[in-house]
Amino acid sequence: MYQKIEGKDWRHVWVVSDIHGCYQQLLDVLKRRHFNPDTDLLISVGDIIDRGPDSVKCLQLMQENWFYAVRGNHEQMALDALENNDFSLWSINGGIWFSALEDEQQKQARTLLNACRTLPHVIEITCTNGLNVVAHADYPSAEYVRHKPVDARRVLWDRERLMGFMVGKGQGINGADHFWFGHTPVDKRYDFNNLHYIDTGAVFGGFLTLVQLQ
DSSP states (O other): OEEEEEGGGSSOEEEEOOOTTOHHHHHHHHHHTTOOTTTOEEEEOSOOSSSSSOHHHHHHGGGSTTEEEOOOHHHHHHHHHHHHTOOHHHIIIIIHHHHTSOHHHHHHHHHHHHGGGGOOSEEEEEETTEEEEEESSOOOSSBOOTTOOOOHHHHHHOOHHHHHHHTTOOOOOBSSSEEEEOSSOOSSOEEETTEEEOOOOGGGTOOOOEEEOO
16 A cells, blocks of 8 residues: 655656646646656656546556556556456546557556556655655545555545635644645645645646656
């Protein structure tokens, strides 16, 4: 569930919002930020696939040394569909691209999707801005502790904390300097104390949010 990365191994470290198949959009924003794949690191908050035009290319990012990702609910839906041979839930939530592939392409995509089983739910990285925790939707606890058992489904799906913040209520999380979440499309980045919500709906006509941690 947890993966620890050392920020000192890279020059610059960035976190990016839900990509959702928007491969070219990602390349464009990385170019604008002068991202160097030889020295820099990009961490995704999950949901690298579905809805956008290039899910396969986005899956191939996992083979790059400069790209890390946590598991999103869309990766989980894909894994569940493959495991149970039931594609209905995934298809209606943006996974229809998989069924549209030719046989050989689908075989390649299946291999790439199966690699998502190795994606952690939580990435912890210490950067020049402090200790950062990246998860898809939430870290369902009042305090972060690496290897602490937490509800994996809530890490992937929960919106309760963000919805509380939006109406002026809510509880923060201790144990790290910054928490980075995606999952819920918002019109702009929202910061509540040390919690940051950055899914700015790139696939819905919004934009990718890239935040430099180091």
